[in-house]
Amino acid sequence: MIRLEGVTRTYEVGGRPVHALAGVDLEVAGGEYVSIMGPSGSGKSTLLSILGCLDRPTGGTYRLRGADVGRLGEDELARVRRNDVGFVFQSFHLVPRLTALENVELPMVLAGLPRAERTRRAEAALGAVGLADRAPHRPEQLSGGERQRVCIARAVVLRPSILLADEPTGNLDSASGNEVIGLLESLNREGLTLLVVTHDEAIGRRARRRVRLLDGRVVGTAPEGAP
Amino acid sequence: MSLLDVLRFAGTALVGHRLRTGLSLLGVAVGVAAVILLTSLGEGARRYVTGEFALMGSNLLIVVPGKTETTGTLPLVGGTTHDLTLADVEALERRVSGVVRAAGLTVGSATARAGELSRDVTVAGTTAEWKPLRRLTLRAGQFLPAGRPEEAPRVCVVGARVASELFPGRNPLGELLRLGDERFRVIGVLTARGVSLGLDLDEVVLVPAVQALRMFDRTSLFRVLVEMRHPADLAPGKTSVLHVLKERHGGEEDVTVFTQDAVVSTLGTILGMLTLVLGGIAAVSLAVAGVGIMNVMLVSVSERTREVGLLLALGAARRQVLRLFLAEAALLSTAGGAAGLLIGLGGARAVRALFPAFPVAPPAWAVAAAVALSVAVGLVFGVLPARQAARLEPVAALARR
Structure with a gap:
């Protein structure tokens, strides 16, 4: 499903190159549950952005379901983001003036689905994350855990094959954090490929595969069952 | 993404900032109302004058004592009228x-x-x-x-x-x-x-x-x-x-003779020009309102950078982002134009009610031009902010605080 070969990402900061990713090789099969861990500045978020086609590698190749992402045009990248990838953000990124239901509808609005179908699917997605009764509420009227669940509903409403979560519990207390992780894992059990970026060891350890990054390189992967 | 959805989304963004939306709307409204009112007054003056002359009867020669025409020769000293x-x-x-x-x-x-x-x-x-x-x-x-x-x-x-x-x-x-x-x-x-x-x-x-x-x-x-x-x-x-x-x-x-139609057509031309000039002056205020819209939209884009990042992450093409912000600017100026139209026409009607003898009438061309101009102003001045929004890099936009 995902295949990275020698992927680098270099930024210019003050005229000097900064290597956020310095040659990453990574392969993720469909339906896997992978955590990406590492200290701040190790390149976790950059890796996730590249995996989600929000960013393009400066070197190496990234193949997503066989397609070389580096060769795709802007519009094709947008289509990949829309159809193949779902994002869950640490800070939720809900549109404050829209209700929970409208936030979940947003990707379908952009995709141009008819209104009736949008509402039906958004309601179903909110129901699946246990928020059917919160549909008419705005984000500010929801708790942190509820907001993150709205965000998850929005990420999966167009049935992507990959779910990318960037510190999904970073802004949550441990109870709602566990709830959110539980929800993500149940989606993974239904076949969704799940990649979670975190620096929380306890959460990282729950993944069947752990990828450790340091200074833009993979310094270790722990397979399923390892300590 | 259908046009209706684009407008609806742009609409929610505008409704979210009532004061800001209201003020930039007011700018356009004043511009459009000014165009309509001033051209109405100009047109009213033209109609009043030509109407007065028509009431006097056409085919008229007006004889006035005294010679008002200047000639090359000096008048004879002591020449009596x-x-x-x-x-x-x-x-x-x-x-x-x-x-x-x-x-x-x-x-x-x-x-x-x-x-x-x-x-x-x-x-x-x-x-x-x-x-x-x-x-x-x-x-x-x-x-x-x-x-x-x-x-x-x-x-x-x-x-x-x-x-x-x-x-x-x-x-x-x-x-x-x-x-x-x-x-x-x-x-x-x-x-x-x-x-x-x-x-x-x-x-x-x-x-x-x-x-x-x-x-x-x-x-x-x-x-x-x-x-x-x-x-x-x-x-x-x-x-x-x-x-x-x-x-x-x-x-x-020792007399001067005017023909009435010459007087009427000269006055008509002068007052027509006056109307055009008044409309032009008022149109300047529309341009100013356009700059106001641009300001508001630039603020809106920078405030909603994270939202743009989100839209891109959710699979919006840059074209779509451009369209959303352009629609917002156009909506703003069109609503302002509509409000200005009501104010302008209402104002013209009020003037007519107060001064029944003065036939204030908004010329159709001015009304059409004012409304078209207000929409155009939104589109033209909305392009820059919308392009700025569409050019944002998704990662940086999402990370913006």
Whole structure:
């Protein structure tokens, strides 16, 4: 499903190159549950952005379901983001003036689905994350855990094959954090490929595969069952 | 993404910032309202003036004593201007071919008294021909009698307000009216018509010209109006009038003749230009409103950078982001334009209600131009902010605090 070969990402900061990713090789099969861990500045978020086609590698190749992402045009990248990838953000990124239901509808609005179908699917997605009764509420009227669940509903409403979560519990207390992780894992059990970026060891350890990054390189992967 | 969805999304963004939206809307509204109101006033002035002249009757020659035309030669020292007399009027009627009628006019003011009541009035001395010439109508009684002007009786026709104020609750016909030291019998009342060509016909007392000349101790008429049969008669008529009067005034060309259509068309052109200039000035305020929209949209884009990042992450193409912000600007200016349209048309209607004699009318071209311009302003000034939004890099936009 995902295949990275020698992927680098270099930024210019003050005229000097900064290597956020310095040659990453990574392969993720469909339906896997992978955590990406590492200290701040190790390149976790950059890796996730590249995996989600929000960013393009400066070197190496990234193949997503066989397609070389580096060769795709802007519009094709947008289509990949829309159809193949779902994002869950640490800070939720809900549109404050829209209700929970409208936030979940947003990707379908952009995709141009008819209104009736949008509402039906958004309601179903909110129901699946246990928020059917919160549909008419705005984000500010929801708790942190509820907001993150709205965000998850929005990420999966167009049935992507990959779910990318960037510190999904970073802004949550441990109870709602566990709830959110539980929800993500149940989606993974239904076949969704799940990649979670975190620096929380306890959460990282729950993944069947752990990828450790340091200074833009993979310094270790722990397979399923390892300590 | 359907157009309706684009507009709906842009709409929610605008509704989210009521004050900001309201203020930039106001800017456009003022611009559009200004265009409509100012051009309405200009158009009103044009219609008023041309309407007044049309009421006076067409195919008119206006004879004014004195030579206003400048020529290359100095006027002869001691050259006298001869009086324009009632006999001249008669001569013109008789000798100029194509004349329908001619009427002399002299104007002055006097105090009118009836019983205990008195008021200042404008006294216009003229002849029976003036009624058809100025398209006057009577509410009651009859107009000044025809016949030899030198033998005209002491009768008068009063304006509507003069009648109601000097003869309250009474029928003025047959009553006596004193103008200065002279008594006149009221034989007619004019229909109320208001100011026409600088003369308030409601405040006027019409008396035979010969009486007025004597009352004001004058010998010359103020002007002579000559109505010709056809527009084609105007040019030869003018020459002929000048010829007749020159002959009668001892070979001296001492009058000026205007043709009415020349006056009307010149005034019409001038006032049309005035309308255009007023509209142009008002359009500048629309451009200013456009800059206001651009400001608001730039602020909006920078405030909603994270939202743009989200849209991109959710699979929006850059084109879509551009369209969303452009729609927002267009919506803003169109709503402002619609509000301005209502204000402008309402304002024009209010002016018309306050000053019924002044035919304020928003010209259709100005209304269409103002509305089209307001939409265009939104699109043009919305491009820059929308492009800025569409150019954002998703990762950086999402990370923006």
